Structures are given as C-alpha cells and as structure tokens.
Amino acid sequence: MNLKTNHTPVCLVTGGSSGIGLATALLFAEKGYEIAICGRRESNLLEAKRVIDAALDGRETLAMVADLEDTDRALEVAEETMSRFGRIDLLVNNAAASPLEMFHEISSETFETTINTNVRSLFYLTQAIWKKMRTQRSGVVVNISSLSAVDPFKGLGFYGACKAWMDLMTQALASEGAELGLRVCSIRPGAVETPMLRRLFPDFPAEQCVQPRIIAEAIWGCVSEPENYPSGEAFTVTAQP
16 A cells, blocks of 8 residues: 555545546545545435445445535534544545536526535635644645636636635645645646536537546645645646647
C-alpha cells in the first residue's frame, strides 16, 4: 500500500456514488485508504458501496445518504465520518448542483439550491474537517472545481461563479494551512464523462470527454506528489487532442 503514516488514512468523498466521486473512492480504496462517501440517492449509494467494498479487502465503506443542499446534513456527514474513523486525511469536495440556465432565467429556488450545495455546505463541511486536520497537523483537501470557473460556457455562469469562489478558498486555505502541514488544491476538469454531463449535454462528443478515472488520478497526484501539485493552485484537466 502507498501509505506514509503509521495509521490507515481516511478519505471522505462527497458526491461519491457516481462519476468522479466513485472513481476517486475506488482509486483511494486501492491505495489502502478507509473510504467514506455521501450521495443523494440511496440506491446509487448502496451500489457504489458494494463496488468500493470489493476493493477494500475486507473493510467496509461508510456510505451516508446526504443531500448537501441541507447544510445541517453537511455537518452531520463530517461528524459521522470522524466518529467512525477518528480522523480524516483527505476530503474531496466533489458534490455540486449544476443548473444550466441563463442569468435572467435563474429562479430564487435554483439560486438557493445552488448556493446551499456549492457554497454553504462546502464551507461548513470543510470547516468542520479543517478543524480536525489542524489538530492532526496533517491533511489534504481537494476541491473539484470546473473549467467554467475561468471560462464559463453560456448558461453555466452562475455555476462557474460558485467554482471561482471555491478556487479562491483553495488559495486562502492553502496559505492558512501551510505552517501546519495542511495542503489544499483544486482540480478544474473540462468535460468529464459523467451522468451530470449527460444530463446537461446529452449530445456532447464522447471523444472530447475525460474519463472520471483520470480526474481521480489527478487527485491522487495532489496527495502523493506535492512537488508536482503545489498547495493553493488549481490544475486544469481536459481531454487530450
């Protein structure tokens, strides 16, 4: 196992039941981590747990049904993970709400759902885990941003603005955590072959999509190769021409 500590490290992935989240949980299970995931749909979550458990060599995934539009539930996810494992070594903020709407079309309900999921819950969940990482004096946070944070596609401006906030928080936390050995990175994927992409853009060319495993490997790079993935930076990952 690729472990550098005298304990089994723990990875929490939000939105872990499909796409980037599931690929990340599987990769870190293969690397020897304990795995906690959360997701909105219980049936998808249980199927993801079954797949991840098969890679955990007798250990069991902590799978939590959680809609992160509910900020109280976000805090409960942090508490349940720390109660189960006693620590968190890696937080992957992957869950997101992604409305595809022009600015003038965004309803108050869509605004609140998107802000609660992409900003408020991310803040409260990360803050709770950051406090634990500070006492551990170790830990990594990887935020799954988006190319839309710097190049918003028409209809994704609000989503991109949330991701730009996430990237700025990455910089701020990296600065705060440096003296304690805490690291924070952002990954900015382009189009990724996920259910979310197909819901928004069903006809997007498959050859222009990145596979979720490639994003998972970039997250592993943030953890295992700090010299190549400096804390505080955002790394763009797109399909190779």
